[in-house]
Structure formats: C-alpha cells, structure tokens
Amino acid sequence: MRVLLTGSSGWLGRYLAPLLAQNGHDVTGLDVVPGAYTQIVGTVADRALVERAMGEHGIDAIIHGGALHKPDIVRYPRQAFIDVNVTGTLNLIEAAVAAGNDRFLFTSTTSLMVRADVRAGAGDKGAWWMDEDFSPVEPRNIYGITKLAAEQAVKLIHREHGINVAILRTGRFFPEDDDTHAVPSGPNLKANELLHRRLTVEDAAAAHLAALEAAPAIGCDSFILSAPPPFARADAEELAHDARAVIARYYPDAAELYAAAGWTLPQTIDRVYDPSRAARRFGWRAQTDFASVLTALRNGTASPVAHDPDYTSPIVRQEREACTS
Ligand SMILES: NC(=O)c1ccc[n+]([C@@H]2O[C@H](COP(=O)([O-])OP(=O)(O)OC[C@H]3O[C@@H](n4cnc5c(N)ncnc54)[C@H](O)[C@@H]3O)[C@@H](O)[C@H]2O)c1
Numbered sequence: 073m074r075v076l077l078t079g080s081s082g083w084l085g086r087y088l089a090p091l092l093a094q095n096g097h098d099v100t101g102l103d104v105v106p107g108a109y110t111q112i113v114g115t116v117a118d119r120a121l122v123e124r125a126m127g128e129h130g131i132d133a134i135i136h137g138g139a140l141h142k143p144d145i146v147r148y149p150r151q152a153f154i155d156v157n158v159t160g161t162l163n164l165i166e167a168a169v170a171a172g173n174d175r176f177l178f179t180s181t182t183s184l185m186v187r188a189d190v191r192a193g194a195g196d197k198g199a200w201w202m203d204e205d206f207s208p209v210e211p212r213n214i215y216g217i218t219k220l221a222a223e224q225a226v227k228l229i230h231r232e233h234g235i236n237v238a239i240l241r242t243g244r245f246f247p248e249d250d251d252t253h254a255v256p257s258g259p260n261l262k263a264n265e266l267l268h269r270r271l272t273v274e275d276a277a278a279a280h281l282a283a284l285e286a287a288p289a290i291g292c293d294s295f296i297l298s299a300p301p302p303f304a305r306a307d308a309e310e311l312a313h314d315a316r317a318v319i320a321r322y323y324p325d326a327a328e329l330y331a332a333a334g335w336t337l338p339q340t341i342d343r344v345y346d347p348s349r350a351a352r353r354f355g356w357r358a359q360t361d362f363a364s365v366l367t368a369l370r371n372g373t374a375s376p377v378a379h380d381p382d383y384t385s386p387i388v389r390q391e392r393e394a395c396t397s
Contacts, residue, residue, distance in 0.1 A: 100131065116161070248382070279350060
C-alpha cells in the first residue's frame, strides 16, 4: 500500500517507516522536522498540504503518529495541541475519505485514561485494571484531552463514511528518562514498567503494521498496546500493597536476578494495562516482555528495552539548534 506516515522523523517513525517498507509498503513520511524517513516537511494542521500530499503520492492509507505529546506540554500553549492533535487529525481523516481510502490508523495514548484518581494511586479494589472499556475517561491534561477529541473525531468520520479506523492507545515506549519518577531510574524503571505499562518501540511499530493490514476486518475499534502483563485481574488487590510477592509467584528468580544487577523490583503496582484485545482482534502480541528482561539478566546480555537519557524529540532539537545558530 502507499502509506502516508505522519511523525516520520520521531522515535516511533524511525522504526515504523523502515518496517513498513520491509513489508512491501511504499511509505511517504510527513513531519514538521526533517528526518531520514521524511519526504514532506510540513504540519498536519495545514489542510492544503495534507490534501496535496494525498494526491501527489497516491496515498491508500494513513498512519497518523505525529503529535504534540506529553513532554511538549511545558513548551507549547494548549491551542497548539488543539491545532496539531485535533485539527491535524481531522484534516488527515477527511483527506483520507476524499481520496477513497478504506483505512486510517491513529496512534493514541493510554495516558488519556489516567484520570486524577488513577494518577493518585490504586483504587478501592487494588491496582486499576485498564482495558479499552475503562470509563469514565477524563484526561488530566491537554495532551490527553486532545488525543481523546481526536479519537472521537475519527470515530465520527467512521460512522459517517465507513472508513475503517484502528485507534492504537499506546503505552510508554519513549527512550528518555521519566520526567516524573526519578527512582529507580533508567533501564531498571523501564524493565519494571514492562510488567504493566510499557512496550518496546519495536513492538509498537509491529503493532501498527499488524493493525494496518488487519484494518478492513477491524471496522472501528480501540486497542491498548502494552507488553503482556503476567498478572491476572485477581492479583489486583495484592499488587497494590505487595507487588513483589505477586511477581515472585510468576517469576521465582526475579528477586535474585534483580539483586545481582543492583536493581529494585516495584513494591507496589497501581495500574495494569491489558493489551489482550489487540491479540484477539488482529493477532498482535508484544514480543518483548518482563520475562525477556529476566532472560537478559540471566544471560548477562543487554536489556531489550532501549534507554537513551539524551533522546530529545525532533521538534525540541530543531528549536534548540535554531536558538544556538
Ligand atoms: N513515546 C511514548 O512513550 C508514547 C506513548 C504513547 C503514545 N505515544 C504517541 O506515539 C506517537 C509518536 O510519538 P513518539 O514517541 O515517536 O514522539 P516523537 O516526539 O519522537 O515524535 C513525534 C513526531 O511528530 C512530529 N510532529 C509534531 N507536530 C507535528 C505536526 N504539526 N505535523 C507533523 N508532524 C508533527 C514531531 O516532529 C515528531 O517527529 C505520538 O502520537 C504520541 O502521542 C507516544
């Protein structure tokens, strides 16, 4: 297929663009910042540019990964989030319908499900069990609000025009350090998160490819993307006060392997993302999970989760370069 990939200069884009090409797709990248996989430099908020891109490249399908996201909150006004994340998404899906495309993929975020009470910690029944039916959805910041509005917009266009829509509510896959948790840091935190709220960027890219190919059978649906948690819902109560005991039941040697690496297991886990709908509906399951980390620790090999404390998103890099030149 001739695929328009937005956000092609970003962290996901640089994995997804080559993966699509390896699988026989002809990819046109669109991003506000130049990059190795970006042929069109411009904003999704520019409707004329989007329409031109569709026509000039004969696009059959759009994967809309470009966005202002959580780290951008401190840098951009709320209006910019509306322009890029809401108007940009609407521009793209309306252009897709006008071009007769039969599918549209939207990269959304699990972050939009994190209400103030979810963020505050475990609920009455223990760890929050987060699947696609989790409600009410009340995003706590402009990033989540605009991603939710964009989800609603693409569902509306699906209802009105029938275009198949896959909404991929993706968990964490960023390589840099967390901007809110300092301890444990780096690879240790990322490994812990694979238990319940993270996936590798390679798995995120693979999910987009699988959803693109399955889209006509999907119709319109939302999917959580995260590494498969080892836990069952019945573990939720115990996870909230003694996660280590639960982890020991699933991985008896985890504590020892962690101790040898100087790492710490989480004492408590407040929420668990459940990606099983994606497995059921389009056969995607993350290849890297917590067991993969333990295997690496056991074998003394590199962690399978990318960690790059120096990663800066392309927009920020470009702005910094502009300031210093
Ligand atoms: N990184 C994560 O952990 C994570 C988690 C959940 C969801 N997501 C979502 O995944 C997608 C990709 O994120 P990423 O981690 O690769 O981030 P990134 O910042 O590395 O990449 C995002 C890209 O979007 C581009 N972009 C920004 N505004 C644009 C515009 N107006 N027009 C065209 N392109 C624009 C940026 O230049 C950048 O290259 C985003 O939609 C993000 O919301 C990311």
